[in-house]
Amino acid sequence: MQLTNDTYDHLKWFVLIFLPALAVLCQGIGELYQIPDMPNAVSLINLFTIFLGTILQISTHHYHQGGNHAT
Incomplete structure (x- = not known):
């Protein structure tokens, strides 16, 4: 599941x-x-x-690893 920057910021x-x-x-x-x-x-x-914080951190980690996708 991809999150927009706005959705990520709200979460x-x-x-x-x-x-x-x-x-x-x-x-x-x-x-x-x-x-x-x-x-x-x-x-x-x-x-x-x-x-939720753990899920967001994992998503951020995946994004910064170069996949450019949030989980």
């Missing part, structure tokens, strides 16, 4: 900025309102962030 922003900010927000709300299962939700967001 990168989503993974590097939005998801970590969402995890911190959820953690803060969970602590503030003592929501018992919020740590699980925060862990899930962080795991998803790591997964």
Whole structure:
């Protein structure tokens, strides 16, 4: 699957900025309102962030290896 530069930039922003900010927000709300299962939700967001970040890094690596295609 080939990604356009615009799509890649949006995904990168989503993974590097939005998801970590969402995890911190959820953690803060969970602590503030003592929501018992919020740590699980925060862990899930962080795991998803790591997964997507890894996929984006692999895609970037393939692109810079000269294939000029993103996976």
